[in-house]
Each structure stands twice: as C-alpha cells, then as structure tokens.
Amino acid sequence: MCAYRITGTARLCSDCAGRTLQPVAEPHCPVCSQGLAPGRPCSNAVCSLPEAERGFSRVDAVAMYSGALRDKIHKLKYEGKTGWAMIFGRLLVGWMESHPEAMRGVDYVVGNPTHKGRQPIQHIEAIMDAAYTEDVTRAYPLSPPGGHRLVKQTETARSASRTLDEKRAAAAAHAAALTWTGDTGDIKGATVLLVDDVLTSGSQLQHVARRLRATGAADVRGLVLARVPWSG
Template structure:
C-alpha cells in the first residue's frame, strides 16, 4: 500500500506521519500493532486478562452466574502501557483532540481484522461520558472519529452527534478508588444512561460497547446489564487498552 512512499512513522509518532491525514484505518492499525503491547496469550476468553496455562481467571465478573452476567466477552486493541497509556491520557485529561482520530482508526482497524467477532453486531456504541465533561467528551470524540474512518460503512456505528447511549447526569468518578467504591460508582454511572433511539430497536439486539480502558470490568458490567434489561440479547465489549489486573 505504501510502496514507493514514505514508511509510516509508527505509534505514537502519528502527528508527524506522512499518513496522518490520508491514512486508512487498516494502515494505522497495522502500523500501531508493530509497537503496541499485544494482549497476552493465553488470556481469559471473557475479559482478556492474562492467565497462566491451566489456571482460571481471577476476575470475579467472569465467574458470575449466567443470569448475573452483563457482557459475554471484552476484546482489547492492546495492553494499557507505555505510549498508548500516555496518549489516552493526553486525549482524556488534556483534551488533545487529534488523538481521537487515531483511536477511531485503531478501533475500525481492529473491527476490519476481526470480522468473525463483528458478525451479528447490530449496534456499535460508546460507553458515554457526561454531556458536560471537560476538557472533552473523549469517548464521543473517538466514536465520531470511528464513524468517519469507516469509509465503507461496514459497521453499525452512529453518525457524529447522534450517539445512541448518552449520559446527562454527572456521577462520581471511579479512578483511584477502592474496588468497592469503583463498583458503587459503576452502578451509579449505568443508572444515569439513556438509550436515545426507539426502545424497540434494542429488543433482541447484539451490542458492541466501546470504551477506552478496561480494568476490573465493573463499569462495563453494569452498563451491559442495563442494556440487557432494556432488551439487548448480547453485549460485547471492545476497548482500546486492557489494564493488567489480578484482583
């Protein structure tokens, strides 16, 4: 694809890459995969946490009875480390909006390379941030970018500004809190969400829920339970980064 042209600069040198504007999702995804830390093998088929051969995952959400399970699986583009961790922070806390485009490409590139996992997905929606979040609603920015980067409209993403899941009330943040506090914050977050489409649309649907970072899974678990209670049949997760976790 780049024969006779400059080589891609590599992640995280995206701002100076010759393909920053013209690059495709697949090009940027393939380039980033050369430097990002991949998800460990073997890993839990539910939460993507690394597990030792012959051992079971220690994440409590993976051992819940089926009636209490929210998501059926969560995949990750890469592990939460190094440059990826730094650039997620640049977008999330410093408002460096240019990274939303790159992350949108990484998500779409992952979808293109994992067509089997995308089979049967009816909606791809972001785990929303509060509508007044500052300096930026980073998840919404990433999802808007992903729609733009999906130039062939291969995936059921919503057009910019028309997010199917919104959060209009602010709730307590879970960062740097105890596990019990994180679970309480996750439940409050899920309770504050609204499905903006026709409620009939979600009945029997398979939803791919997108987020930036996955640690214990408490928040995605509660959001997935909320979506299933509204009528979704299956909720899967896709995150940019999986935090190594052994709790």
C-alpha cells in the first residue's frame, strides 16, 4: 500500500505512476496518439479527416492500455472498485499539471458520460468527481461533484466486441443521447477538453466532439487515461 495514497498530491501520484506505466510511444500521431513506425503516416482513418469532420483537434493519453493500468481500469469499470476512481482522478490532474501547454485556453473539462443507470458504477463520473477533489487549487475548469455539464440520460448499445459498422452506429447513438446541462450560450466559442478512460480508434470521441461543436464549441480536445496499442 502506498504511504501517500491519502496525503500525496496529484503530481506526486502522476510522477510515480509514470515510472511504471507504459508511456505513449515515440514517435506518435499528433492527432490520436497512436504509435508510429519511423517515417510512416498514421493508419487511423479518423486522423485523415478534415478537423471539422473529425470533430476533435487532438487527443492525448496518460499512458498505454496495458499491464496494471488496463487491469485497474477494468476493476473500476466492471467490478465497481471505487478506490481506483480517486487514483485515476489524480493521474488526470497530475497530467494536466505536467502539460500546461495542452491545457492553455481550455474553458471546460468534461467527462464523456455514462448513462445514469450504468452498473456497477458510472465510472467516468466517479473519475471526474475525483479529479475535481484532487484539483485543490482549482487550477482547471472541472465541474464539482454531481455538477457534470455533459450527461447521458438513456442507455445505448455498447460497442465492445462488435463489428466496425456496429461500433460506428453505437458511437453515433451514444453521442445523440448526450445533453449539455448548462446554458448553451456557455459553450459558444469554447474550448472543451473531453475526458474518457480508453481510446481505441477514436470513433466515439469523434461523434461526441462533433455533437459538442454542433452545440457551439469552437475546439474539442481529448484526454484519455489509456491509449489502446494497435496497428492497421
């Protein structure tokens, strides 16, 4: 058990985790953070789209989806091990502290929401609530616990273990089910940092980002705990 689990700062947790987690590969795609072979372009089809069609300008990742991080995300997401939400909240805030250039100009930091009846836990909301608590200096525009600006009232089909077309349809349905809870005037011209747990192809992020842009956001950036390594 870590001696600083309760008293340590977000930056301390982030720096410590950085010594054990698999870092994002170098070189990597500046749009989706996929690792690249030297001299080879990114093979992710989303990245070749014009930004207006892609929706997001870029997505960064804390680490790669492997080893302990993959296991702990699974424990929170599917087993409801809530203690990991606090750690993940710290990792996100620690990353923000370590990357001030990526946070410059961000007006809202919001989670890519889960529906209100999700079992065993609304894991994204738990992570975002933890991140707000860990941001003790209120350096970032995170919503207070329970005050999530992007919500999902109804359940839609999950995309896990589906065909590519089914995944795209699920992503579109997910985005269509989202609601911006604040005054829509608040988002006009805003830069939104959209947070999620895992990124694979970026299809869901694309649909949610386009939904936010249609609502009035000028720029949508992504930040995920883990980037799934893949090739294609």
